[in-house]
Amino acid sequence: MPITNNIHWDARLKDFKGPDTTLYVEQAGAAARKCAACQGPLEQGSPLSLTVDIEQGPNYEKDLFRRYKAYVCHLSCKDPELTWKQVADGGMPEQIETFGSRFVVGIESAFGLRKFAILAFTNTNNLTIREPGAERRGALTAELLMRKFQLAPSADYAQIVTMAAEADGTVQCRASADGLISLEFDNQPMWSLDLDPQDDDTATWLETARSGEVTLISGNHLRITETEVDLEFAAASGSLVIAKIPVVWSLPRKLASRN
Ligand SMILES: [Zn+2]
Numbered sequence: 001m002p003i004t005n006n007i008h009w010d011a012r013l014k015d016f017k018g019p020d021t022t023l024y025v026e027q028a029g030a031a032a033r034k035c036a037a038c039q040g041p042l043e044q045g046s047p048l049s050l051t052v053d054i055e056q057g058p059n060y061e062k063d064l065f066r067r068y069k070a071y072v073c074h075l076s077c078k079d080p081e082l083t084w085k086q087v088a089d090g091g092m093p094e095q096i097e098t099f100g101s102r103f104v105v106g107i108e109s110a111f112g113l114r115k116f117a118i119l120a121f122t123n124t125n126n127l128t129i130r131e132p133g134a135e136r137r138g139a140l141t142a143e144l145l146m147r148k149f150q151l152a153p154s155a156d157y158a159q160i161v162t163m164a165a166e167a168d169g170t171v172q173c174r175a176s177a178d179g180l181i182s183l184e185f186d187n188q189p190m191w192s193l194d195l196d197p198q199d200d201d202t203a204t205w206l207e208t209a210r211s212g213e214v215t216l217i218s219g220n221h222l223r224i225t226e227t228e229v230d231l232e233f234a235a236a237s238g239s240l241v242i243a244k245i246p247v248v249w250s251l252p253r254k255l256a257s258r259n
Helices: 013-031 139-146 157-163 200-210 232-236
Strands: 048-056 065-074 081-086 098-109 112-123 127-129 171-176 180-185 188-194 214-218 241-245 247-250
Touching: 013 048, 013 065, 013 098, 098 157, 098 188, 098 200, 112 157, 112 180, 112 188, 112 200, 139 214, 139 241, 157 214, 171 200, 171 214, 171 241, 200 247
Parallel strands: 048 081, 112 214, 171 247
Antiparallel strands: 048 065, 065 127, 098 112, 171 180, 180 188, 214 241
């Protein structure tokens, strides 16, 4: 039985997820806080199991979808499992796990050090869409390409911030001086962070974003954990997308609630 980061999973998952399987398992593990069976906490390093329920549309080969739901349990509570069923009708997944990070990169140029505010965002690849005649892309990358994001040529930050151009404006960042940062698609929040504005990194990010622009790095296969953002696999698999996105500044909540 394959094991990734202490998580035991059903080897047949690979038939569905292909080269994305390990990343999918890693992300499910990173998102899980408690055991889906006993609701107890998942201690670091303890043996875990992954259960994946797959639903597939009626005509996947032609144009339809597969939807994945993953549950992490203590291995002692439940063995790994994979279920599969065909469903009549599509619809988007009810819940998508999202992962994001904000940071600043400094790029040396002829004019000295220039700082760029970055947001990195991905979600669990729980939906794949088959585009007729095209290679199969994760849903997030496909969606952002439709919103005029561009494929990143490499995982090199200097190249990314230089190349990234404005997308179609439907993806934006909302920020406030008291540390609330959110990412919106069509004005709907996709992901948000509530940060301490006194924290040095947060203060630097807000200041950098205020003086210019925010570069969004996104797409399926992006590895985002609490401690790192790894673009390499996404870039190598052709699913890393980038764009400059507008920042809309909101009033700090304390002021806003006074009105
Ligand atoms: Zn348990």
